[in-house]
Every structure is written in C-alpha cells, then in structure tokens.
Amino acid sequence: MFFDDTIAAISTPLGEGGIGIVRLSGHEAIAIAEEIFRGKGIVSSLPSHTIHYGRIIDPTANKTLDQVLLTVMRAPRTYTKEDVVEINGHGGIVALRSILELTLRLGARLAEPGEFTRRAFLNGRIDLSQAEAxxxxxxxxxxxxxxxxxxxxxxxxxxxxxxxxxxxxxxxxxxxxxxxxxxxxxxxxxxxxxxxxxxxxxxxxxxxxxxARYGRIIREGISTVIIGRPNVGKSSLLNALLGEDRAIVTPIPGTTRDTIEEAINLRGIPLRVIDTAGLRPGGDIVEKEGLRRTKRSLEQADLVLLILDASVQLTPDDREIISEVKERKGIVVLNKTDCPVLIEAEEVKSLLPEHKLINISAIHRSGLDNLREAIIQTVLGGEIIASDSLMxxxxxxxxxxxxxxxxxxxxxxxxxxxxxxxxxxxxxxxxxxxxxxxxxxxxxxxxxxxxxxxxxxxx
Ligand SMILES: Nc1nc2c(ncn2[C@@H]2O[C@H](COP(=O)(O)OP(=O)(O)O)[C@@H](O)[C@H]2O)c(=O)[nH]1
Ligand SMILES: [Mg+2]
Missing domain, CATH: 1.20.120.430 (tRNA modification GTPase MnmE domain 2)
Known part of the structure; x- marks a missing residue:
C-alpha cells in the first residue's frame, strides 16, 4: 500500500435516513474498528467480506453510541485496495458524527472529497477515466x-x-x-x-x-433559456414542460423577476430550462437586476426558446428581441394559439429563417410534443443517441x-x-x-x- 494513514468519513448524505454509513480505509481500519465494535468475535479475526451485528462503544466513556452492522473487507479486493471497514448505523446525524469522531480520536484522518476514489486510482484498482465516471x-x-x-x-x-x-x-x-x-x-x-x-x-x-458532442450533452444537459417580452407565457411554458406549477403565473407583466432553473428529462437528455424575467427596458431596481440576469442566461445558453404571443400582432419589443436571437441556435414558440391568432407568422419566419416555428398553447398544454421534437432536432440534428454504446x-x-x-x-x-x-x-x-x-x-x-x-x- 502506498498510504501510511487511514481515512474515515460519513459516506451517506447528511440528514435523516434509514441507514447511515461511516467508512474507513487504510491499514489501521481494522484495528480501529476492533477497539470500538462489540459483537460476536473480534474484528481482526472476522473473515473478509462478511457483515456482523453489534454495538459501537466509546471505549473511554464505556458508552454505547449506536447499534450497527459492520462490514469487514480486507485488502486488496476492496474499493481502495486497502483494508476497508463500513459501519452501517441508524441514519441520524448525531450518532453518525459521534462514530466518525471516535474513529478520528483513535487515529483515523477525516477523508478529503473523493479521497476513497482517489486511492482506488492511485493504488491502481481503476484508471482515471473510471474514477471520473x-x-x-x-x-x-x-x-x-x-x-x-x-x-x-x-x-x-x-x-x-x-x-x-x-x-x-x-x-x-x-x-x-x-x-x-x-x-x-x-x-x-x-x-x-x-x-x-x-x-x-x-x-x-x-x-x-x-x-463527444452527444456524450457531453447527455452528461451536462442542454442549457435552454426561455425569453420573450413580459406576459407572453414564458413561465406558463416552463410549468407546462415540467408538468407542475413551478413558476408563478399571473396576468401582471413583470411577475417573474428572477431567473428560475429547472431540470427536465427529454428522452434521456437533461434539459436545464431557465425561465427569465421578461426582456423589457426600464423598471425598478429588482427588474433591472432581473434583466441583467436574463441577458447573462441568454449569453450562456445552448438553446434559446423565443416566446411570442400569437394572439396579438408583433410589438416593437418583440422585434427587438427577435434581432437579439437571430444568431443564436433557437426555436420560435408561438404561444396562446387557443386564442384567435393575430401574429404575422410569415413575417416572423422571414425575420428568423433559420429557426423552427412551433405553435403551442401553454395553458392547454397543446403542441408540447412538437416542441420537444423540435428541441431534439435543433440540438442533435434529429440523430438518435444510443447511450448503450461507448461515448x-x-x-x-x-x-x-x-x-x-x-x-x-x-x-x-x-x-x-x-x-x-x-x-x-x-x-x-x-x-x-x-x-x-x-x-x-x-x-x-x-x-x-x-x-x-x-x-x-x-x-
Ligand atoms: N389564452 C392563453 N393565455 C396564456 C397562455 N399562456 C399563458 N397565458 C396567460 O398569459 C399571462 C402571462 O403568463 P406568464 O406565464 O406569467 O407570462 P410570462 O410573463 O412570460 O412569464 C397569464 O395570465 C397566463 O395565464 C396560453 O397558452 N393561452
Ligand atoms: Mg414569468
């Protein structure tokens, strides 16, 4: 083994849980476990890869900290290739912390982020691409x-x-x-x-x-920003795509004042959708900050969904926004098509010839499948990702x-x-x-x- 110290950490999320695990790795792991575990047999003589019921005792105070299941795994057939002990306790933060502190008092060192996996790599059990995965x-x-x-x-x-x-x-x-x-x-x-x-x-x-292009899209998702002037239905579209009422929708322009980000699963691809405050100049200090954030999201997004209200004619604000997204990969979404349609769709097409035009009604949740299809088409060129192959x-x-x-x-x-x-x-x-x-x-x-x-x- 390359390391002369033994590391310890709580390996389960902090909070209430059915069980919680304190993990030890290193050549002292078994000796430390032996000092604090009381069950049938002593830890150093337990066979490798077996689980044992018992208690964790603070040997100085002679006090029971938890009832646990203890797993002994001897080097080299372990996650880190070192001796590993896992203590499965009740999943409460107080008991787990006291077990962890006890192991630290007996000579273990608190593990750094990813240190168990880092040891697995440095000890030659996995290569770096496996560790990263x-x-x-x-x-x-x-x-x-x-x-x-x-x-x-x-x-x-x-x-x-x-x-x-x-x-x-x-x-x-x-x-x-x-x-x-x-x-x-x-x-x-x-x-x-x-x-x-x-x-x-x-x-x-x-x-x-x-x-790699698809691989990274699958791993990182597509950052998608919804923009449009106030009240065209941006938040309604986010809610419709999510299938729940996440963003607040009202008839009052300027209801969404901050950007909201939600993850949506689009046929296996994570879509990170950002609902923005409407693009409109002026407004109070909160609205100005909202506008600044909207612009930043717009700059960083992979895909822009430009929403227009189909029930009215194009406004000067719409035209201004159209000119801003001209160079961007995006889709034009004509919303409120449940109302009589007054928008000049042909003109929108001529202003944004590269963009697909999709009719929806966010409120009636219609046209959404077409929109999802258009998103896949626009981002992947319609190619199917076979995630079961090496990527x-x-x-x-x-x-x-x-x-x-x-x-x-x-x-x-x-x-x-x-x-x-x-x-x-x-x-x-x-x-x-x-x-x-x-x-x-x-x-x-x-x-x-x-x-x-x-x-x-x-x-
Ligand atoms: N008729 C109709 N009204 C809608 C539709 N989508 C949104 N609205 C209404 O338009 C108003 C503004 O919606 P909201 O989502 O808050 O717009 P945002 O400011 O762009 O986020 C609300 O009163 C919505 O109920 C739709 O598809 N059809
Ligand atoms: Mg909104």
Whole structure:
C-alpha cells in the first residue's frame, strides 16, 4: 500500500435516513474498528467480506453510541485496495458524527472529497477515466447519463484507449528500429504497412471524439433559456414542460423577476430550462437586476426558446428581441394559439429563417410534443443517441483525444513528405502521451486535485 494513514468519513448524505454509513480505509481500519465494535468475535479475526451485528462503544466513556452492522473487507479486493471497514448505523446525524469522531480520536484522518476514489486510482484498482465516471454516475440526471457513466466505470474507455496505446507502442518500436539501422532508412516506408496503421489509429480516435458532442450533452444537459417580452407565457411554458406549477403565473407583466432553473428529462437528455424575467427596458431596481440576469442566461445558453404571443400582432419589443436571437441556435414558440391568432407568422419566419416555428398553447398544454421534437432536432440534428454504446462525455478526455489526433495527423504528413523516422517517432510519442492523460498515467497532482475536488466527502 502506498498510504501510511487511514481515512474515515460519513459516506451517506447528511440528514435523516434509514441507514447511515461511516467508512474507513487504510491499514489501521481494522484495528480501529476492533477497539470500538462489540459483537460476536473480534474484528481482526472476522473473515473478509462478511457483515456482523453489534454495538459501537466509546471505549473511554464505556458508552454505547449506536447499534450497527459492520462490514469487514480486507485488502486488496476492496474499493481502495486497502483494508476497508463500513459501519452501517441508524441514519441520524448525531450518532453518525459521534462514530466518525471516535474513529478520528483513535487515529483515523477525516477523508478529503473523493479521497476513497482517489486511492482506488492511485493504488491502481481503476484508471482515471473510471474514477471520473464515478462522480458522473452519482450526478447523472437521466438514465442515459447514468448509462454512459457506467460504461466508463466498467472500463470501456480505458480498454479502448489502452488498446490504441498498445498499437502506437508497436508502431513506434518499428519506427525506432529504423532509426537504429539507418542504411534501411531510404525505402523504409516503401511497401510498409505502418502508414496505414497510423491512419487506422487516427480514425479510431476520431470515431471516439465524434461521440463527444452527444456524450457531453447527455452528461451536462442542454442549457435552454426561455425569453420573450413580459406576459407572453414564458413561465406558463416552463410549468407546462415540467408538468407542475413551478413558476408563478399571473396576468401582471413583470411577475417573474428572477431567473428560475429547472431540470427536465427529454428522452434521456437533461434539459436545464431557465425561465427569465421578461426582456423589457426600464423598471425598478429588482427588474433591472432581473434583466441583467436574463441577458447573462441568454449569453450562456445552448438553446434559446423565443416566446411570442400569437394572439396579438408583433410589438416593437418583440422585434427587438427577435434581432437579439437571430444568431443564436433557437426555436420560435408561438404561444396562446387557443386564442384567435393575430401574429404575422410569415413575417416572423422571414425575420428568423433559420429557426423552427412551433405553435403551442401553454395553458392547454397543446403542441408540447412538437416542441420537444423540435428541441431534439435543433440540438442533435434529429440523430438518435444510443447511450448503450461507448461515448466520450468528459471535456478533458475530448481534449486529450483531439491532441492525440493532431499529433497523428502530423506524423502522417511527415511520412508523406518523406521526413525522417526521428520526427515521426516524436509525433507518435506525443500521441501516446496524450492518450495516457485519459487513463491518468501521466497526469499531474494539480489535475488530480481539480478532478477530485468535485467529489463528495466519503466517496
Ligand atoms: N389564452 C392563453 N393565455 C396564456 C397562455 N399562456 C399563458 N397565458 C396567460 O398569459 C399571462 C402571462 O403568463 P406568464 O406565464 O406569467 O407570462 P410570462 O410573463 O412570460 O412569464 C397569464 O395570465 C397566463 O395565464 C396560453 O397558452 N393561452
Ligand atoms: Mg414569468
């Protein structure tokens, strides 16, 4: 084992729960558990991967803290590859904290966020792409997102990247052999399969990168902003999409004064919908701040839903907003089509020729399926996402793959220009280094800190 200390944390959410778990990992885990657990048998002689009923006792005060089930898991077949003890207590915050404090008093150290998973990585049980997927699975908002993360946890990306690296190592060995025997240098590439093998590797990586656009949408969701002048039905649309009354709807313009964000599951893709205060100049200080937030959401969104009130003609404010969204990926939603329609739809079309026009009635909840379809079409070009296949969903992986492809392209160009094997070897080695970033063999401490800072304590 690489670590000389034992870490401990409450691994379940803080709050009331059916059970709560204190987890220990490290070479003192079993000794600490032995001092505080009273059940049948002593902890150090319990077989690995077994569960035992008993009490947690504060040995100094000789006081019972909780009735628990204790799980003993000995290295190396554990989450961290270290000795792990899990204490399942009643899920109350006081009892769990007192058990945790007791373990700290007996020599454990409070785990940092993600430290159990970090140890699993550093002790070589999983690679970095698997470790990163753990937090993605915990955070997944949809089944599709969970599925993509699970593929990574199971090592699909790790295996693909390892096999690419292996092929690069083989190619590199042959290229380097030619450096050592310069007399064969002249017609080295002549009749050799190496060039087509480099191209094949490049294409495999390109196939992976291509999945990233969808992968990231599944992981991060589509940030969608609803805009329009006051009273056109923005909040009503949010409520209709949610199927509940989340935002306050009134006939009074300016009812929504802040931005509201809600997650909606759109066929497996998380849609993060932001309802905004209406875009309208002037107003009091709260409205001005609302307007500022609306503009910021608009700038950051992947998709804009522009709502127009179909029961009236276009107003100057509508036209102003139309000009603001012209360059943005978006959909025009004509609301209130349950009323007589007075809006000049043809004119809207000519002002926003790139945008789809969808008729709805937020109040009667009609036209929503068309709208959902249009959202999928606009964001994904209508392509179906097969979340059961391997997909790159992490920007760090995406960047490393792109950099590896770039190096391989350079290698190919050097070969075609008749460059020296030394130069080609440099590019191949750079591609390998980039691929190694994904599995974490070559990452720095800083990158690890950054990745694991996003984890919860106890994971
Ligand atoms: N007839 C009709 N009225 C609607 C519809 N959607 C919203 N409204 C009404 O328009 C008013 C403003 O709605 P609201 O959602 O608060 O608009 P917002 O200011 O854009 O958020 C409310 O009185 C709603 O009941 C609709 O589809 N049809
Ligand atoms: Mg509103």
């Amino acid at each position: 753990v937090i993605d699975l915990i955070r997944a908002q949809t089944e599709a997102g969970a599925m993509v993360a699970l593929h990574h946890i199971e090592g699909d990306l790790f295996r693909e990247v390892s096999s690419v690296r292996e092929e690069l190592i083989n190619i590199l060995a042959e290229v380097e052999a030619s450096i050592d025997f310069p007399e064969e240098d002249l017609d080295f590439w002549e009749g050799s399969e190496l060039l087509s093998r480099i191209i094949a590797v490049k294409e495999r990586l390109a196939g992976l990168v291509e999945t 790159v969903s992490n920007i760090r992986h995406q960047q490393a793959l792109s950099a590896a492809i770039k190096s391989l392209k350079e290698a190919v160009a050097t070969v075609e220009a008749g460059g020296s094997p030394e130069l080609i070897a440099l590019d191949l080695r750079e591609a390998m280094d980039q691929a190694s970033l994904i599995s974490g063999e070559t990452v720095t401490e800083d990158i690890l800190d950054h990745i694991f800072a996003n984890f919860c304590i106890g994971k």
